[in-house]
Amino acid sequence: xxxxxxxxxxxxxxxxxxxxxxxxxxxxxxxxxxxxxxxxxxxxxxxxxxxxxxxxxxxxxxxxxxxxxxxxxxxxxxxxxxxxxxxxxxxxxxxxxxxxxxxxxxxxxxxxxxxxxxxxxxxxxxxxxxxxxxxxxxxxxxxxxxxxxxxxxxxxxxxxxxxxxxxxxxxxxxxxxxxxxxxxxxxxxxxxxxxxxxxxxxxxxxxxxxxxxxxxxxxxxxxxxxxxxxxxxx
Numbered sequence: 001x002x003x004x005x006x007x008x009x010x011x012x013x014x015x016x017x018x019x020x021x022x023x024x025x026x027x028x029x030x031x032x033x034x035x036x037x038x039x040x041x042x043x044x045x046x047x048x049x050x051x052x053x054x055x056x057x058x059x060x061x062x063x064x065x066x067x068x069x070x071x072x073x074x075x076x077x078x079x080x081x082x083x084x085x086x087x088x089x090x091x092x093x094x095x096x097x098x099x100x101x102x103x104x105x106x107x108x109x110x111x112x113x114x115x116x117x118x119x120x121x122x123x124x125x126x127x128x129x130x131x132x133x134x135x136x137x138x139x140x141x142x143x144x145x146x147x148x149x150x151x152x153x154x155x156x157x158x159x160x161x162x163x164x165x166x167x168x169x170x171x172x173x174x175x176x177x178x179x180x181x182x183x184x185x186x187x188x189x190x191x192x193x194x195x196x197x198x199x200x201x202x203x204x205x206x207x208x209x210x211x212x213x214x215x216x217x218x219x220x221x222x223x224x225x226x227x228x229x230x231x232x233x234x
Contacts, residue, residue, distance in 0.1 A: 001020065001024060001037075001183075001188055001189055001190060002190065003024075003181060003190055005162060005164065006162075007129075007162055008160050008161075008162055009162055009163070009178060009179055010153075010156055010162075010163045010165065010176060010177045010178050010179070011162075011163065011164050011165065011177060011178075011179045011180075011181060012164075012165045012166070012167055012172075012173035012176060012177040012179070012180045012181070013025075013164065013165070013166045013167075013181050013183060014167060014168070014170065014173045014180055014181065014182050014183070014219065014223055015182055015183030015184060015185070015223065015226055016183075016184070016185055016223075016226065016227045017168075017185075018185045018186070018188075019183040019184055019185035019188045019189075019226070020183060020185070020188025021134075021166045021183060022134050022135075022166055023188070024188075025055070025132045025134050025164060025166060027039070028053070028130075028132060028164070029053055029055050029132055030053075031055075052126070052127075052128050052129040052130065053128055053129075053130045053131075053132060054075075054123035054124065054126055054128035054130075054131050054132070055123065055132045055133075055134070056119055056120055056123045056131070056132070056133040056134065056136045057119070057134050057136070058134050058135040058136060058138055058139065059139070060107070060115040060116050060118060060119040061119065062107045062115060062118055062119065063107075064106070064107050064108060065106075066106075066107075067103065067104050067105065067106060068094070068099060068102050068103050068104070068105050068106070068107075068110075068118050069090055069094075069103040069104065071107070071118055071122055072090045072093055072094060072118060072121045072122045072125050073086055073087075073090050073125070074122065075122060075125055075126050076089060076090070076125060076126065079126070089125050089127075090103070090121075090125055091103065092125075093121040093122070093124045093125040094121050096121065096124055096155055097117040097118075097120055097121045097124075097151065097155075098117065098151070099114065099117050099118065099121065102114070111144075112139065112140055112141075112144065113140055113144035113147070113148060116136060116137065116140065116148060117148070117151075119136070120136070120148075120152070124155070128161060129161060129162060130161065130162045130163075130164070131161045131162070131163045131164075132163075132164050133163065133164070133165045133166065134166045135166050135167055135168065136148075136165075137149065137167075137172070138167070138168065145172070149172065149175060149176060150203070152176065153176060153200065153201065153202060154201070157200055157201060165177065170216055170219045170220050170223060171216060173219060174196055174212060174215045174216050174219055175202060175206070175207060175212070177196050178195065178196050178197075178200075179193070179194065179195055179196065180192075180193075180194045180196060180219050181193055181194075182194065182219070182222040182223055182226050183226065184226035184227075185226075191222070191225065191226050192222040192225075192226070194215075194218060194219060194222065196215050198211055198212070198215070
């Protein structure tokens with residue numbers, strides 16, 4: 001798999017199950033090792049290990065015995081951040097996702113969408129440069145998913161992270177991304193790289209536009225070709 005991502009891009013990885021989307025994220029995050037090849041980071045120092053990365057998994061993976069505040073605080077605690085600085089950072093992250101009033105709540109008291117917001121806040125509390133997201137909204141109902149899509153776009157536009165977002169949804173990938181990478185399986189590889197040349201901010205007007213439907217059609221055709229084992233146009 002060969003792929004270059006520019007700083008500040010919102011890139012969606014789209015492809016059939018088993019094509020290596022999640023594996024690619026895990027390799028970038030350092031959770032898995034590549035079987036061949038290597039990762040190259042802009043401006044990387046020799047021997048550098050840390051790259052300001054945060055990972056949002058498909059499940060919120062919250063500690064059920066801990067408050068929302070404690071869950072979001074965990075990455076800073078592991079980094080040894082001072083209590084005063086950590087508190088400010090945690091509350092800032094909770095405010096970003098609209099949960100500043102739930103700091104002392106427990107996961108059992110939250111809806112599925114709220115739990116995912118906590119997971120996103122925990123990823124943002126370290127102020128990452130690269131945000132990896134592995135189907136974070138897949139288990140949510142459509143209304144909650146749409147709201148979180150909009151919240152994610154708002155934060156991305158405000159803070160300018162680089163986002164790599166794994167999804168099985170053509171519609172979600174077109175709505176969120178300025179670039180969609182289509183992958184095929186056996187072996188996992190990139191078969192199409194599509195630009196979504198629609199301006200931000202995006203909303204319901206974009207979802208109902210001809211431009212949106214045209215991009216969805218292009219991405220869907222590329223995905224179907226990938227699932228059939230051939231590159232588009234072959």
